Amino acid sequence: MQGPSTTPPFPVFYPSSEVSIRHLPVNLFASVMGLSGLALAWRLARDSLGAPALVGEAIGAFAWGVFVLVSLGYLAKLAKHPQAVHAEFHHPVAGNFFGTIVISILLLSAVAEPYSAPAARAVWTVGVLATFALSFVVVSRLLKGQVDASHAVPAWLIPGVATLDIAVTGGHMPMAWAAEVNLLAGAVGAVLALVLFAMIVSRLVHQDPLAPGMTPSLMILVAPFAVGFLAYSNIVGGIDRFGALLFYFALFMFAVVAPKVFRPSVKFSAAWWAIGFPMAALVNAALKYAAFRASGPLWALATVLLGALSLAMVVLTVRTVRIALNGKLFT
Structure with missing residues (x-):
């Protein structure tokens, strides 16, 4: 068995505690993913549960605002400290979080639709091209060989989930080529997610536990199955028993990892945003499946999950604003 890796879970560019834009983490784009997923979930709740329409639309507008703000910050980091961005992109773990950018673009296209x-189609197309490019780079990097097995952490799933999100957000795109792109994305995303999921579980079983700061990323293990359910239902045009299997396994994984993630001992950082999108995908899946089954217990489950996600997003937003204002986000 290999010992703990000497490579830190996230890139360390400067040992000082100096407040600087160079320390802005790319995984902060996960906040856009969580907020966009929450907005789409409230839209579903509006149609199925009669929730106020204003809630989902306000959250969607806020998600767009956060995306613009974080993008400006990261562009400033790229302009002033390109070496820091280069190191982050090539890091064996943190590099996968660039997938949060492309997923954000895809989800925001659905928010804007x-x-x-026309704007939604343009944004989606940009997201599709960027997602396939990132997936190609990530897989090519893995196939070079000599990859430390201890680096197989839940963040590895992000590029695969990103390709599945093409089908999630592109199910209603009217372009003649969109259906084939969705099939391609479903194929790439499904195989990548399953292969990498197996590698990650093997690492979690046979090697040392994740560093405490990476504990929230365990929630990413829910994403391939919740997002897979949404992508599959869009591709086949409905929900069947295989789709139901994906949903129930996502629910099972959430029940397994939630007690490990939601612990007071895990200190808050931007890494906590890793819980947002997987939970949002599960909530959207729960709402769609409850509407399909028209089952009271399933509606109750979806409502509880929506409430939990909403509360989590409020807490994460408030705490992120707090560490941004006191400078800890940039140290």
Whole structure:
């Protein structure tokens, strides 16, 4: 058995505690993913549970605002400290979090669709191209060989989940080529997610536990199955028993990892945003499956999950604003 890796779970560029934009983490884009997923979930709740329409639309607008703000910050980091961005992108773990950018773009296209279909198609197309490019880079990097097995952490799933999100957000795109792109994305994302999921579980079983700061990323283990359910239902045009299997396994994984993640001993950092999108995907899946089954217990489950996700997003937003204002986000 290999001992603990000497490579830190996230890149360390400067040992000082100096407040600087160079320390802005790329995984902060996960906040956009969580907020966008929450907005889409409240839209589903509006249609199925009669929830106020204003809630989902306000959260969607806020997600767009956060995306613009974080993008400006990261562009400033790229302009002033390109070596820090280069090191982050090539890091064996942190590099996968660049997938949070492309997933954010894909989800925001769905948020924007009711307001401007042409704009949504343009944003989605940009997201598709960027997602396939990132997936190609990540897989090519893995296939070079000599990859430390201790680096097989839940963040590895992000590029695979990103390709599945193409089908999640592109199910209603009217372009003639969209259906084939969705099939391609489903194929790439499903195989990548299953292979990497097996590697990650093997690492978690046979090697040392994750560093405490990476504990929230365990929630990413839910994403391939919740997002897989949403992508599969869009590709086949409905929900069947295989889709139901994906949903129930996502629910099972959530029940397994939630007690490990939600512990007071895990200190807050931007890494906590890793819980947002997997939970949002599960909530959206629960709402769609409850509508399909028209079952009271399933509706109750979906409502509880929506409430838990909403509370989590409020807490994460408030605490992130707090560490941004006191400078800890940039140290």
